[in-house]
Amino acid sequence: MIDGWETAQEQVRTPxxxxxxxxxxxxLVVRMVLEELGAEHDFxxxxxxxxxxxxxxxxxLNPQGLIPVLEWPGQDAPVFETGAIVLMLVDHxxxxxxxxxxxxxxRFLKWLFSCPTRCTPTCAYHSSRIAIFPPKTSLAFSLRR
Known part of the structure; x- marks a missing residue:
């Protein structure tokens, strides 16, 4: 384990x-983080x-009209931008x-804010070959034939 990387002894509950x-x-990046954290959410x-x-x-929700947006109870405004949403979730x-x-x-922040802009085109390409199911059935992937 790298020094400073937390492992949760008890599950933190996300609203x-x-x-x-x-x-x-x-x-897709945000959904994967929510799934990994076991955070209940509506899509x-x-x-x-x-x-x-x-x-x-x-x-x-987002004056720029961009996706994604996360509505988080207790926040004074919805959160947008993939890196900002992920940072809020992992810090919580x-x-x-x-x-x-x-x-x-x-180092973590550098890659967090660099990755979504580099990975999204790849994820978009692969999503045309992957079926993504609603969160109620978990974030499951299956290859389309």
Missing amino acids: RCRLHGAPDNAN VHVDRVASEQKSETYRQ HRRLAPVQEAPERG
Whole structure:
């Protein structure tokens, strides 16, 4: 184990949150983190074909009209940007990342904010070959034939 990387002795409970996203988008990273943390959440599908992310209703969540958005109980506003959402989740749970005081924190942050912009095109390509099921059935993947 790397110094500063926390392993949870007890499960931290995440308030039930709502993740707005689309299957072939950067929210896939957020969904994987939520699944890994065992965090209960609702997935709200954003219809990108109908440009739902550009609607007035969606722009109240994210004025830029971008995906993903996480509604987190107790926050004064929805959280958007993949890196910001992941950082909030791992800090809340004190798992999957070095604690703030750890010397490795800078390296973690560098890759956290670099990865979504580099990985999303790859995830989008692969999502055309992978079926992603709703969170109620767990984040399960199966290859399409």
